[in-house]
Amino acid sequence: xxxxxxxxxxxxxxxxxxxxxxxxxxxxxxxxxxxxxxxxxxxxxxxxxxxxxxxxxxxxxxxxxxxxxxxxxxxxxxxxxxxxxxxxxxxxxxxxxxxxxxxxxxxxxxxxxxxxxxxxxxxxxxxxxxxxxxxxxxxxxxxxxxxxxxxxxxxxxxxxxxxxxxxxxxxxxxxxxxxxxxxxxxxxxxxxxxxxxxxxxxxxxxxxxxxxxxxxxxxxxxxxxxxxxxxxxxxxxxxxxxxxxxxxxxxxxxxxxxxxxxxxxxxxxxxxxxxxxxxxxx
Amino acid sequence: xxxxxxxxxxxxxxxxxxxxxxxxxxxxxxxxxxxxxxxxxxxxxxxxxxxxxxxxxxxxxxxxxxxxxxxxxxxxxxxxxxxxxxxxxxxxxxxxxxxxxxxxxxxxxxxxxxxxxxxxxxxxxxxxxxxxxxxxxxxxxxxxxxxxxxxxxxxxxxxxxxxxxxxxxxxxxxxxxxxxxxxxxxxxxxxxxxxxxxxxxxxxxxxxxxxxxxxxxxxxxxxxxxxxxxxxxxxxxxxxxxxxxxxxxxxxxxxxxxxxxxxxxxxxxxxxxxxxxxxxxxxxxxxxxxxxxxxxxxxxxxxxxxxxxxxxxxxxxxxxxxxxxxxxxxxxx
Numbered sequence: 001x002x003x004x005x006x007x008x009x010x011x012x013x014x015x016x017x018x019x020x021x022x023x024x025x026x027x028x029x030x031x032x033x034x035x036x037x038x039x040x041x042x043x044x045x046x047x048x049x050x051x052x053x054x055x056x057x058x059x060x061x062x063x064x065x066x067x068x069x070x071x072x073x074x075x076x077x078x079x080x081x082x083x084x085x086x087x088x089x090x091x092x093x094x095x096x097x098x099x100x101x102x103x104x105x106x107x108x109x110x111x112x113x114x115x116x117x118x119x120x121x122x123x124x125x126x127x128x129x130x131x132x133x134x135x136x137x138x139x140x141x142x143x144x145x146x147x148x149x150x151x152x153x154x155x156x157x158x159x160x161x162x163x164x165x166x167x168x169x170x171x172x173x174x175x176x177x178x179x180x181x182x183x184x185x186x187x188x189x190x191x192x193x194x195x196x197x198x199x200x201x202x203x204x205x206x207x208x209x210x211x212x213x214x215x216x217x218x219x220x221x222x223x224x225x226x227x228x229x230x231x232x233x234x235x236x237x238x239x240x241x242x243x244x245x246x247x248x249x250x251x252x253x254x255x256x257x258x259x260x261x262x263x264x265x266x267x268x269x270x271x272x273x274x275x276x277x278x279x280x281x282x
Numbered sequence: 283x284x285x286x287x288x289x290x291x292x293x294x295x296x297x298x299x300x301x302x303x304x305x306x307x308x309x310x311x312x313x314x315x316x317x318x319x320x321x322x323x324x325x326x327x328x329x330x331x332x333x334x335x336x337x338x339x340x341x342x343x344x345x346x347x348x349x350x351x352x353x354x355x356x357x358x359x360x361x362x363x364x365x366x367x368x369x370x371x372x373x374x375x376x377x378x379x380x381x382x383x384x385x386x387x388x389x390x391x392x393x394x395x396x397x398x399x400x401x402x403x404x405x406x407x408x409x410x411x412x413x414x415x416x417x418x419x420x421x422x423x424x425x426x427x428x429x430x431x432x433x434x435x436x437x438x439x440x441x442x443x444x445x446x447x448x449x450x451x452x453x454x455x456x457x458x459x460x461x462x463x464x465x466x467x468x469x470x471x472x473x474x475x476x477x478x479x480x481x482x483x484x485x486x487x488x489x490x491x492x493x494x495x496x497x498x499x500x501x502x503x504x505x506x507x508x509x510x511x512x513x514x515x516x517x518x519x520x521x522x523x524x525x526x527x528x529x530x531x532x533x534x535x536x537x538x539x540x541x542x543x544x545x546x547x548x549x550x551x552x553x554x555x556x557x558x559x560x561x562x563x564x565x566x567x568x569x570x571x572x573x574x575x576x577x578x579x580x581x582x583x584x585x586x587x588x589x590x591x592x593x594x595x596x597x598x599x600x601x602x603x604x605x606x607x608x609x610x611x612x613x614x615x
Contacts, residue, residue: 010390017387025375112369112609119335119367120388120436121360281339281356 014122018130040089040146047085054081075217083246086150088214091238093146094139098180099201101135102188106197128276136177143173158246165244172240175261182272189279213238233264286310287472292343295329303329305496318487319476326496327476331444335365364438368445369609370425372417378428379413385432403431423454443475449609480581492588499588508579512537514553515577519545521570533559
């Protein structure tokens with residue numbers, strides 16, 4: 001009777017159990033999993049192949065092929081719009097997966113699971129961080145699938161590509177996922193209504209996606225959008241991923257990308273954990 | 283170790299600076315007893331339980347659970363308590379045994395211990411045959427039993443049950459009571475429960491506290507409270523409109539007469555002897571008794587006596603209603 005459980009408790013105990021709970025829901029349900037993979041495929045097909053922005057230059061009979069090539073390089077830093085866009089898709093998938101991570105805490109609250117967990121010795125920070133982690137794992141796997149699919153559809157590697165770069169790609173994705181899921185969870189943490197949370201998340205997701213280099217180069221956007229795009233961490237992720245896979249690496253820019261993403265992840269993850277301490281203990 | 287396993291002193295919770303949900307309540311729960319918190323929806327039962335299980339911070343006052351302060355020693359409290367919430371919190375997509383192991387992980391119980399305990403607990407609540415089925419397929423009673431098993435995984439010294447039979451049909455409800463009694467006996471625990479089913483409180487609790495509008499109105503053993511009403515209750519109606527209160531009050535053994543909705547509620551000792559006397563006395567004055575009933579007091583009468591009304595339903599927060607509806611729906615499933 002006098003045996004206590006506290007011996008085996010560390011500050012981080014329960015983190016794997018809670019993360020795994022979220023992941024199990026995901027990989028044990030084949031239909032949502034399949035849909036979440038099909039969605040980027042459709043986008044890639046529609047955006048990358050149908051709305052081939054590159055064709056404006058290369059498909060124009062008035063422009064000689066060499067000049068068209070040059071124009072492509074000037075705008076997209078690659079001569080293949082599909083490759084450009086396909087990696088934008090990576091950021092797109094990350095944005096949408098992390099957006100839904102906030103949703104699950106609203107559900108947990110409404111179904112009483114959150115209260116149940118709050119009555120156990122699991123640290124408050126762990127409750128939120130496990131959600132961040134599971135969203136991060138999910139996004140990384142989905143991003144990986146997108147890259148594989150992009151290759152299958154004809155993405156071309158850049159001159160400086162080497163298999164080691166793939167590690168860098170996942171590092172960049174890991175950092176943005178940490179930051180973004182913390183951000184969306186912080187928004188959701190006080191929310192009791194799914195509708196409110198959806199509205200706020202949507203309001204945030206679209207500008208994050210379009211005021212960035214996901215589909216179109218920032219340099220061609222109006223000045224004020226350029227400012228937003230320069231603050232937007234999505235821009236840095238997409239740039240890092242493109243540099244590592246399809247561009248010729250520019251060391252300085254890559255360093256800037258990773259520094260920015262690192263700071264973004266650190267700041268928002270800390271904020272998420274601090275907010276959870278504050279708001280999960282009412 | 284004092285005998286008081288739970289001790290609340292001036293415990294208060296104010297929401298948003300002006301909504302007082304729990305208003306300076308004092309009570310203590312002794313080791314080994316089943317203590318019931320009775321009151322209508324919105325009376326402050328769940329708020330009180332949430333403060334005791336460290337989910338809500340008290341605005342004022344203090345509470346000790348097993349000697350630990352719920353505010354300053356929240357982790358210690360969390361380690362010695364088990365919680366069976368009002369809602370079904372088990373994960374639908376996971377199996378029964380996976381859910382119990384998940385609970386165990388939240389307490390940091392090593393796997394070799396938790397696996398053994400899970401088997402033992404599932405046996406106890408008779409879910410062994412369904413342990414590898416997804417919770418989605420469970421009936422209401424089975425879900426409730428699974429919640430009980432989850433609440434016991436850390437061998438708690440105090441178990442908190444919030445509306446343990448909400449939404450269950452009558453048979454499943456009494457079966458659940460049996461499980462609760464069995465578990466209490468097997469694990470030598472103290473139980474704190476809230477309910478708005480009075481017969482449940484009567485059947486299970488050693489002592490109850492009636493709470494309304496955030497205040498405790500009375501605390502005592504159900505028997506003692508019923509006896510405290512001073513015997514039986516006669517309800518009668520007469521044909522004419524005249525007020526016969528003072529007439530009835532003079533009759534031997536009658537303790538109190540109240541007129542409610544056109545009927546008289548008469549408190550009396552030895553009701554079976556007093557009733558004929560009342561009819562006789564009324565007839566002598568020319569009143570015709572049209573209806574009469576004699577009841578031994580129930581907890582509902584105790585409740586009525588102290589709150590002046592029957593159990594009522596109050597308006598609730600959207601969130602709460604939603605969670606409750608989900609629970610009810612799944613209970614029926």
